[in-house]
Amino acid sequence: MPADDYVPCAPSQLCQPMQPIISVSNLSKTYASGFCALRNINLDVARGEIFALLGPNGAGKTTLIGIICGILKPTDGSVSVGGYNILKDYRTTRALIGLVPQELFTEMFETVWATVNFSRGLFGKPKNQALIEKVLRQLSLWDKKDSQIRTLSGGMKRRVLIAKALAHEPQILFLDEPTAGVDVELRKDMWQVVRALRESGVTIILTTHYIEEAEEMADRIGVINKGEIILIENKDALMQKLGKKQLTLQLHKKLDAVPSALAAYNLTLAADGRELVYTYDTQLERTGITSLLGDLGKAAIGFRDLHTTQSSLEDIFVGLVSERK
Numbered sequence: 001m002p003a004d005d006y007v008p009c010a011p012s013q014l015c016q017p018m019q020p021i022i023s024v025s026n027l028s029k030t031y032a033s034g035f036c037a038l039r040n041i042n043l044d045v046a047r048g049e050i051f052a053l054l055g056p057n058g059a060g061k062t063t064l065i066g067i068i069c070g071i072l073k074p075t076d077g078s079v080s081v082g083g084y085n086i087l088k089d090y091r092t093t094r095a096l097i098g099l100v101p102q103e104l105f106t107e108m109f110e111t112v113w114a115t116v117n118f119s120r121g122l123f124g125k126p127k128n129q130a131l132i133e134k135v136l137r138q139l140s141l142w143d144k145k146d147s148q149i150r151t152l153s154g155g156m157k158r159r160v161l162i163a164k165a166l167a168h169e170p171q172i173l174f175l176d177e178p179t180a181g182v183d184v185e186l187r188k189d190m191w192q193v194v195r196a197l198r199e200s201g202v203t204i205i206l207t208t209h210y211i212e213e214a215e216e217m218a219d220r221i222g223v224i225n226k227g228e229i230i231l232i233e234n235k236d237a238l239m240q241k242l243g244k245k246q247l248t249l250q251l252h253k254k255l256d257a258v259p260s261a262l263a264a265y266n267l268t269l270a271a272d273g274r275e276l277v278y279t280y281d282t283q284l285e286r287t288g289i290t291s292l293l294g295d296l297g298k299a300a301i302g303f304r305d306l307h308t309t310q311s312s313l314e315d316i317f318v319g320l321v322s323e324r325k
Helices: 061-068 090-095 112-122 129-138 154-166 184-199 211-217 235-242 260-265 289-298 313-323
Strands: 022-030 036-045 050-054 076-081 097-100 172-176 203-208 220-225 228-234 244-251 268-270 275-281 303-310
Touching (some): 022 061, 036 061, 036 228, 050 211, 061 203, 090 097, 097 154, 112 154, 129 154, 129 184, 154 172, 154 184, 184 211, 220 235, 228 235, 244 289, 260 289, 275 289
Parallel strands (some): 050 203, 050 220
Antiparallel strands (some): 022 036, 022 076, 244 275
16 A cells, blocks of 8 residues: 655644545455456545556456446445545535546537536536636637537547546546547647646546556556456556566677576577577666676677666566466
């Protein structure tokens, strides 16, 4: 579990941990068919953070979101949002949440302006044209406000879904695969939108298949597989803790095999024998690089260049999921 966030306080006051805006405790969900979608999930999301939930298809991401948003009922466990129980205080908690679903489902013949205004009204909020204008401008939709939804591109339709979710001024925004089917350029534009929302104080929970999306934006990352959360970690700490570095040596002469004198380094040959790759743990006090270079010299293996690379979040994610299969 993450370390508690602390609120500033006067020197004479005792600082107290800030209550998470979402708290999930011992949550499980079993469907009528007997399929267990979630098993004993425990998760706290801090106010104002971007939390990315990663997992393969069928891992339980959408089920978890559905329960927190009050769309599905849990079998066991509890969820609180803003300090309120999602079952006992459904209307209160639902008003705190904006949900952007995977599916591009909305009234295709309505205008952008009418669609977003209608969503605000669903939560009993009074009309606020200035707010709706602000939301549409923030999402670069203002010049499309009078356009019918059906005339928009896929990326613009996705932005309309975000505008609808923000229309009632929620404190929390769930983005379930927000850039699915969106091209790379629009995806990066969407990242900027998400960062701007976080800066305005909105807490964001993101599920995605695009590893670079989580790596680019998230403060913390959770990995879910087969209904169980197998890891929750600050992104930077995760990269440092589980990320491996590789040293690649470009050789002067091709090797047919790694010499037995270098067996202790677990080297691998690449580029048809013209590169040696050494993988090492950045957390160890000694990486072994100095001794490796010395032993290469003793073995009369010369290299013309070298470079290092670090494991990406995708490498880490694939490794974690593979271990649990």
